[in-house]
Amino acid sequence: MYVSGVGIFEDDLSEDIKFDFQNLISDGYSLEKATSILISKYVPSLRKYEENVFWIALAAIQWEMGRLEPLVKEKAINIIDNKSDLKRWWREPELKEKREKVLKNLKEKLLSPNSKI
Numbered sequence: 001m002y003v004s005g006v007g008i009f010e011d012d013l014s015e016d017i018k019f020d021f022q023n024l025i026s027d028g029y030s031l032e033k034a035t036s037i038l039i040s041k042y043v044p045s046l047r048k049y050e051e052n053v054f055w056i057a058l059a060a061i062q063w064e065m066g067r068l069e070p071l072v073k074e075k076a077i078n079i080i081d082n083k084s085d086l087k088r089w090w091r092e093p094e095l096k097e098k099r100e101k102v103l104k105n106l107k108e109k110l111l112s113p114n115s116k117i
Contacts, residue, residue, distance in 0.1 A: 006089075006099040008106060013050060014057035017042065021061050031067045052085040056106065063109055066116020073110050080107045 009015055017038060024034035035058070042054050059076030062068040079085050080103045089096035 017057040
């Protein structure tokens, strides 16, 4: 997985998830169906750290689009709370700290009202 930074969509996997979700919604799929399609497409072949990226990216794009599914929200918040996503940054303490801030900000968003919802 190519990573260009610590932001939510700064790796190729999260960019793919964002692109695929937006396309499924614009093609008329419901939130639930689009989520189901992405889970079936991605999750079976992902490593553990990639699963973290999947749930975090999906939660972020769903929130941005005003369509946050409860299961996705719960998965992302659990990953943020248990800090399992930060394990992949262990060799880069400064980047790990920056990623932790990004995730903290995302959690605040996910827990806040979204005017689009």
